[in-house]
Amino acid sequence: MKNSYNVKSLLDMAQEYLNAENEYRVFCLTFKGGWVPSMKPEEYGAYCQKETASKCTFYALRSACEVVSADVNAVIAMAKAMNRYEKRNRWQVCASIGWRAEDNARRFLAKGDEWTGFFRSTGRRCPWAA
Numbered sequence: 445m446k447n448s449y450n451v452k453s454l455l456d457m458a459q460e461y462l463n464a465e466n467e468y469r470v471f472c473l474t475f476k477g478g479w480v481p482s483m484k485p486e487e488y489g490a491y492c493q494k495e496t497a498s499k500c501t502f503y504a505l506r507s508a509c510e511v512v513s514a515d516v517n518a519v520i521a522m523a524k525a526m527n528r529y530e531k532r533n534r535w536q537v538c539a540s541i542g543w544r545a546e547d548n549a550r551r552f553l554a555k556g557d558e559w560t561g562f563f564r565s566t567g568r569r570c571p572w573a574a
Contacts, residue, residue, distance in 0.1 A: 449512040451541055451549045457508055458523035461501040468498040514553040522553065 471494045475487070509516045541549050 449514075449550070451546050451553065454505075454508060454512070454514060454519050454553070455523050455526070455541075457501070457505045458519045459527075461498075461505050461520070462523060462527070464494075464497045464501045468494040509555075513555050514550075515555045518553045522549070 471490065475491060505519065506516050508514075509519055
């Protein structure tokens with residue numbers, strides 16, 4: 445886990461992905477669809493543009509998370525939680541991470557190893573180690 449990266453940049457990338465995904469979903473709800481030869485070029489071009497934007501922003505976010513060893517799902521979950529907080533307070537208070545809380549956020553976003561769910565200490569002595 446890298447402990448010197450900027451958490452806000454990951455959250456900004458996650459917000460870009462969420463916006464692109466939302467635009468793509470809204471477009472798909474209003475898109476009539478059909479076979480490609482029968483579609484108008486403008487509609488097909490807009491469909492391709494929104495789908496590509498959604499995929500590319502997710503790929504960029506995933507690549508950035510791999511560089512700093514962060515969990516993509518945790519980054520997206522944190523961005524969604526911040527959006528819910530801002531929506532609940534009707535944008536009177538902006539959800540942000542202070543400079544003291546960045547270490548806690550990095551710890552939350554850290555990708556766990558494969559043994560995390562199997563060997564977790566409860567503080568008690570294990571019977572085979574007694």
